[in-house]
Amino acid sequence: MTKKDYDDIPGTFVFDADRSRQGYHLNMFCSSLRLAKNREAMQADPEGYMAGFPMTAAQIEAVRERDWNGMLALGGNIYYTSKLAAFDKINFQDLAAMMTGVSRDEYRDMMLNGGRSIEGNRYTSEWEDK
Amino acid sequence: MAKVTAGVGVSHVPAIGVAMDTGLTEQPYWQPVFEGFKFSRTWMKESKPDVIVLVYNDHCTAFSAECIPTFALGCAAEFAPADEGWGPRPVPVLKGHQELASHIAQSVILDEFDLTIMNAMEVDHGATVPLSVMFGDMEEGDEWPCLVIPLCVNVVQYPPPTGNRCYNLGKAIRRAVDSYPEDLQVMVFGTGGMSHQLQAERAGLINPEWDKRFLDLLTEDPVAGSQIPHVEYMREAGSEGIEMVMWHVMRGALDDEVTEVHRHYHIPASNTAVGHIILENKS
Numbered sequence: 001m002t003k004k005d006y007d008d009i010p011g012t013f014v015f016d017a018d019r020s021r022q023g024y025h026l027n028m029f030c031s032s033l034r035l036a037k038n039r040e041a042m043q044a045d046p047e048g049y050m051a052g053f054p055m056t057a058a059q060i061e062a063v064r065e066r067d068w069n070g071m072l073a074l075g076g077n078i079y080y081t082s083k084l085a086a087f088d089k090i091n092f093q094d095l096a097a098m099m100t101g102v103s104r105d106e107y108r109d110m111m112l113n114g115g116r117s118i119e120g121n122r123y124t125s126e127w128e129d130k
Numbered sequence: 131m132a133k134v135t136a137g138v139g140v141s142h143v144p145a146i147g148v149a150m151d152t153g154l155t156e157q158p159y160w161q162p163v164f165e166g167f168k169f170s171r172t173w174m175k176e177s178k179p180d181v182i183v184l185v186y187n188d189h190c191t192a193f194s195a196e197c198i199p200t201f202a203l204g205c206a207a208e209f210a211p212a213d214e215g216w217g218p219r220p221v222p223v224l225k226g227h228q229e230l231a232s233h234i235a236q237s238v239i240l241d242e243f244d245l246t247i248m249n250a251m252e253v254d255h256g257a258t259v260p261l262s263v264m265f266g267d268m269e270e271g272d273e274w275p276c277l278v279i280p281l282c283v284n285v286v287q288y289p290p291p292t293g294n295r296c297y298n299l300g301k302a303i304r305r306a307v308d309s310y311p312e313d314l315q316v317m318v319f320g321t322g323g324m325s326h327q328l329q330a331e332r333a334g335l336i337n338p339e340w341d342k343r344f345l346d347l348l349t350e351d352p353v354a355g356s357q358i359p360h361v362e363y364m365r366e367a368g369s370e371g372i373e374m375v376m377w378h379v380m381r382g383a384l385d386d387e388v389t390e391v392h393r394h395y396h397i398p399a400s401n402t403a404v405g406h407i408i409l410e411n412k413s
């Protein structure tokens with residue numbers, strides 16, 4: 001793959017054509033959950049419902065484990081995976097807390113204090129010591 | 131003749147819609163968010179637009195991964211609020227202005243902007259939240275006070291259209307409106323942003339200095355603003371901050387010189403910096 005000018009943004013998956021190709025069936029699975037009848041089917045038989053989408057074994061495992069960052073690494077996009085989160089009754093803010101590895105309250109407090117600063121968070125090189 | 135009177139830039143954070151739908155707007159967390167829209171609601175009542183061209187992005191609601199149009203214009207008679215996973219928002223159905231929408235589609239396509247035409251489409255929080263914050267609470271049976279032509283922009287799969295392309299599409303929409311024979315007051319809304327990142331380990335990123343500069347450029351030097359490269363939005367304003375390209379469509383539809391009549395900025399609403407600006411044409 002060619003070098004991309006956004007590859008050095010830390011802690012970020014840019015959902016470009018390469019990721020879209022990789023995550024297509026995972027994203028189709030997630031977005032299907034926007035409809036109530038599909039949510040009911042998923043509720044009734046998660047494994048059977050997932051089997052309707054030709055995802056990779058790793059993607060299925062990430063869904064089972066609700067490994068939110070793992071889904072993104074496997075081509076998921078946040079707007080799609082948020083539909084799976086909604087299925088679990090998790091909103092965007094609590095989902096963000098899970099992806100950043102802090103508690104719900106810690107994340108909410110960080111946002112109330114102005115959010116995550118841009119300082120030290122522009123380049124992957126700034127994260128190397130973390 | 132139809133004319134473009136003003137432009138509105140506004141974030142469309144889904145949690146703002148939830149706060150309105152569940153009666154939380156007076157809570158200390160939400161009160162400062164809504165305080166900044168008091169002026170705007172009065173201004174909307176006084177300005178009485180006939181039609182809003184509402185530039186927003188669909189969040190994998192009307193469009194799944196199967197089909198991702200860069201620009202899609204809503205030409206239907208109406209647009210129902212969609213179920214995004216939590217049930218549809220309890221807000222009125224949007225009524226379109228089909229003749230103006232078709233006129234805009236024809237005009238901008240001949241102007242070499244190859245739009246997708248949507249004759250059936252549901253709309254998500256990207257379209258309903260800006261209407262809610264600008265018009266206020268709606269009771270059951272109410273209708274939105276004006277007609278709405280939704281214009282969807284892809285900002286989900288990289289790359290979205292460039293700021294420059296969005297700005298020039300705004301100019302083409304302006305030419306289309308200017309050539310429409312009916313007397314109509316048209317507003318253009320640019321929605322999304324401001325700085326925010328929803329995903330992965332950098333989620334929660336906020337950059338108020340960058341946002342302020344963006345708003346300043348929007349008012350004073352829109353051409354410079356339209357030249358901001360994608361990587362700068364993603365690095366400086368968060369991966370989802372790139373939604374702000376849509377504000378350039380609104381700005382392009384206005385005069386080169388505008389009057390900034392209102393600005394509001396607040397951190398946070400959920401994961402996001404809320405930004406809002408009202409720009410009026412002088413003529």
Ligand SMILES: [Fe+2]
Nearest residue numbers: 142256322373
């Ligand atoms: Fe959005």
